[in-house]
Amino acid sequence: MSRERKGLSVWRFMPSWLPGILLAVSGCSKEPMPVEAPGAQTARVEEGGSASRLRELPTVDSSPVVSLFAQKLKQPTRLGETTAVHVKLPAPANEALADSLVRVVGDPKAPVVLFRSDTLAEMGAIPRSPGPGFFTLFSQLPDSELTRRLGSEAQLAKGEFGETTRERLLFNGRHPAARFTGLAVDTRGFRDGDMVPLAQCQEVPVSTQAGWEKTLLVRDPAVVLDPERTWDPCTGAGTKGGVWTFAHLIRQMAQGSATTPEVFVTQWLSRWLNDFTLNGDTVPARRAMYAEVIAPWAAASGAQSSLFLNASTGRWEVRLDKPLDLGIAPFRLLAIVNRIDLGNNTGGGYGRQANPGELRFVFGLTRPSPWGRGGTEATCNLKPFTAIFEYGVPGRGCQKVVGWARQWAQLGTHASFDALYRARLAAMTESVVLHGKDTDKGNWNALNQLRTNEAVLGPKQGRPWELREFRLADEDTSSGNDLPTYGGLRVHTLAQTPDDAAHDSQTDADVDLFVRTQVKSGVDQPVLLPTRCAAEFTVPHRFRGRPMRGANSLVAPPTHWAARGAPVSDATEVCARKEFSLNTCNGCHFQDTGTNDFSGVNNTAFTHISPTSGIPARLSKFLTGGGPGFMYSVPDAQFGASVASWSFADLQRRHEQLYELATCSSCGRFLGVDEGFLVRMEALAGAVPLDVSPGAEPPPFKVGAIHDVAMVTRLLELRPGFKQESWDAPLSFLKPPQVFVH
Numbered sequence: 146m147s148r149e150r151k152g153l154s155v156w157r158f159m160p161s162w163l164p165g166i167l168l169a170v171s172g173c174s175k176e177p178m179p180v181e182a183p184g185a186q187t188a189r190v191e192e193g194g195s196a197s198r199l200r201e202l203p204t205v206d207s208s209p210v211v212s213l214f215a216q217k218l219k220q221p222t223r224l225g226e227t228t229a230v231h232v233k234l235p236a237p238a239n240e241a242l243a244d245s246l247v248r249v250v251g252d253p254k255a256p257v258v259l260f261r262s263d264t265l266a267e268m269g270a271i272p273r274s275p276g277p278g279f280f281t282l283f284s285q286l287p288d289s290e291l292t293r294r295l296g297s298e299a300q301l302a303k304g305e306f307g308e309t310t311r312e313r314l315l316f317n318g319r320h321p322a323a324r325f326t327g328l329a330v331d332t333r334g335f336r337d338g339d340m341v342p343l344a345q346c347q348e349v350p351v352s353t354q355a356g357w358e359k360t361l362l363v364r365d366p367a368v369v370l371d372p373e374r375t376w377d378p379c380t381g382a383g384t385k386g387g388v389w390t391f392a393h394l395i396r397q398m399a400q401g402s403a404t405t406p407e408v409f410v411t412q413w414l415s416r417w418l419n420d421f422t423l424n425g426d427t428v429p430a431r432r433a434m435y436a437e438v439i440a441p442w443a444a445a446s447g448a449q450s451s452l453f454l455n456a457s458t459g460r461w462e463v464r465l466d467k468p469l470d471l472g473i474a475p476f477r478l479l480a481i482v483n484r485i486d487l488g489n490n491t492g493g494g495y496g497r498q499a500n501p502g503e504l505r506f507v508f509g510l511t512r513p514s515p516w517g518r519g520g521t522e523a524t525c526n527l528k529p530f531t532a533i534f535e536y537g538v539p540g541r542g543c544q545k546v547v548g549w550a551r552q553w554a555q556l557g558t559h560a561s562f563d564a565l566y567r568a569r570l571a572a573m574t575e576s577v578v579l580h581g582k583d584t585d586k587g588n589w590n591a592l593n594q595l596r597t598n599e600a601v602l603g604p605k606q607g608r609p610w611e612l613r614e615f616r617l618a619d620e621d622t623s624s625g626n627d628l629p630t631y632g633g634l635r636v637h638t639l640a641q642t643p644d645d646a647a648h649d650s651q652t653d654a655d656v657d658l659f660v661r662t663q664v665k666s667g668v669d670q671p672v673l674l675p676t677r678c679a680a681e682f683t684v685p686h687r688f689r690g691r692p693m694r695g696a697n698s699l700v701a702p703p704t705h706w707a708a709r710g711a712p713v714s715d716a717t718e719v720c721a722r723k724e725f726s727l728n729t730c731n732g733c734h735f736q737d738t739g740t741n742d743f744s745g746v747n748n749t750a751f752t753h754i755s756p757t758s759g760i761p762a763r764l765s766k767f768l769t770g771g772g773p774g775f776m777y778s779v780p781d782a783q784f785g786a787s788v789a790s791w792s793f794a795d796l797q798r799r800h801e802q803l804y805e806l807a808t809c810s811s812c813g814r815f816l817g818v819d820e821g822f823l824v825r826m827e828a829l830a831g832a833v834p835l836d837v838s839p840g841a842e843p844p845p846f847k848v849g850a851i852h853d854v855a856m857v858t859r860l861l862e863l864r865p866g867f868k869q870e871s872w873d874a875p876l877s878f879l880k881p882p883q884v885f886v887h
Contacts, residue, residue, distance in 0.1 A: 822867035
């Protein structure tokens with residue numbers, strides 16, 4: 146029997162994975178880990194945190210780490226499903242559902258219904274159960290998916306993606322927690338009806354700086370200063386309007402807005418000139434936008450400009466005698482970023498259709514003198530201001546996600562950023578940013594949001610830092626919905642971030658209550674500080690009758706958010722506070738990630754991609770962990786290192802996820818049921834076991850557990866009467882929702 150088959154046999158008799166026990170297991174691995182710099186020390190104490198080797202993480206047995214198994218059925222179901230997919234769901238936020246034989250997750254209008262695996266095995270509906278805590282749904286898994294999976298493993302074994310390793314990292318949320326060895330796919334065992342962990346890679350390419358640069362966060366001068374596709378306002382080198390320029394993105398975005406691109410960008414910049422109020426948050430003007438950005442750009446464009454107060458409207462406006470020249474925009478490309486890790490599912494994470502995440506362009510503001518030709522890096526005058534264009538990669542479904550991941554993985558096979566690499570990357574970016582690529586969004590543009598992070602426009606020598614968000618949509622703060630619109634960029638509240646003018650970041654009672662109730666109820670149990678701490682929650686527009694979500698975010702102050710009543714002895718509340726604060730703009734861009742090195746010697750401050758460090762842009766330790774093979778540990782912002790230090794190696798996390806999608810994902814077709822199925826379930830069982838996300842609107846039916854085995858049989862029989870069209874998704878799509886905003 147193969148080692149993999151033995152591992153699965155052991156798993157059938159093991160108790161559920163107890164993180165506290167497993168993480169106490171230590172050991173060494175002979176597998177290659179992320180490549181470290183020569184002479185690297187075991188630990189590096191630095192401003193705001195310290196770096197240590199990922200090799201110091203404990204090793205755990207591979208089998209209990211597996212949370213998803215696929216098992217071929219002896220015969221198809223009445224709906225033609227051929228495969229049982231067993232998923233280990235986390236404990237429900239609603240404790241009353243803990244012993245339910247049925248679980249409903251996701252959007253009630255398009256629910257995902259699962260049945261307890263132990264119960265199905267007792268009924269004879271499936272051959273075996275993986276054990277306690279697992280729930281089952283059914284899928285059509287074609288043989289072609291297994292063939293593709295074996296082909297990917299063969300490519301890895303041949304070294305087509307570079308040197309590989311079987312040692313994997315286990316992340317809990319954003320935190321590296323342990324190491325384990327990848328398991329091979331036993332296709333023969335699957336065809337014989339064995340339970341097989343199809344969602345895990347046996348091996349992945351070794352994580353290296355060179356790999357990150359080509360597949361995750363591209364900032365090499367060959368790309369960001371590509372003479373064919375970029376234009377540098379500091380030197381005048383390049384091609385005005387090239388496909389990676391600020392001008393190109395604005396021109397594509399402005400189509401359908403009923404304005405010219407030049408007016409479109411002027412209107413956007415003018416939003417800083419006047420106060421505005423959104424969701425009860427009045428954001429003061431930062432009128433230095435005119436002197437720092439608009440006026441110098443106008444002068445370089447050969448235009449006369451002035452700032453004046455319109456007596457009839459009481460608003461400040463800009464007067465230009467000719468349009469701004471978009472081709473010489475003062476925004477310099479710093480990075481092109483692959484955020485496939487943000488690919489989520491509709492319905493709060495437990496949804497139906499996967500998407501390929503985001504593609505981001507990061508630009509830094511300059512004020513060159515001279516502007517363009519004749520200038521040098523020394524005359525560039527880099528400003529602490531980034532503008533980040535964040536696009537939703539068009540497409541839905543597993544095949545689209547896997548295809549997008551494989552394109553990035555193929556870029557990683559290039560030995561350099563040569564002409565072919567840049568041509569392939571350009572084809573990928575154009576497939577996202579061109580007008581008409583997403584007809585469901587405003588201006589038929591795929592933009593999710595445009596965010597700015599700056600410390601050049603503030604009242605005190607540019608400070609404090611401020612973050613703003615803009616969308617091609619009108620935000621209805623009463624319902625929490627966005628309505629795609631045709632026109633200019635609109636201001637938008639900041640996801641997961643409270644109004645820091647109305648709520649004191651250290652003492653606010655509403656924040657304390659929200660963290661200690663809503664966020665706490667969404668914490669994945671059991672909690673083990675600091676290696677097991679993740680939560681699902683949404684900061685609402687209103688809480689306890691008051692506006693909650695902010696229309697901008699200031700940084701330093703606030704440096705982080707505190708839950709003033711959280712006791713240090715309660716691990717769940719310590720975790721809830723960290724999860725809440727880390728996902729705010731304030732915490733993520735300062736103390737919760739250790740991005741607070743004002744000197745700039747050991748780390749960045751406020752930004753994770755520095756706009757003032759030159760080309761290539763410097764990255765934060767939150768992203769790099771201190772370099773391949775390292776993780777960066779940051780003391781808890783409220784309770785200190787004596788309670789917990791949180792480790793980050795975000796590019797390593799993204800690397801693991803990219804290659805899981807590109808080489809190890811299997812796509813199945815699932816037959817969903819409509820919301821009428823839940824209505825019928827309530828009528829028969831008296832309740833629906835829907836696990837409502839913390840902070841979400843209550844459903845229009847009674848929520849409760851189902852304990853009757855006969856009712857499970859009845860519900861299985863009812864499914865064909867409520868079926869919807871099939872949809873494809875990775876077999877691993879039912880992962881717990883994770884709160885990743887940044």
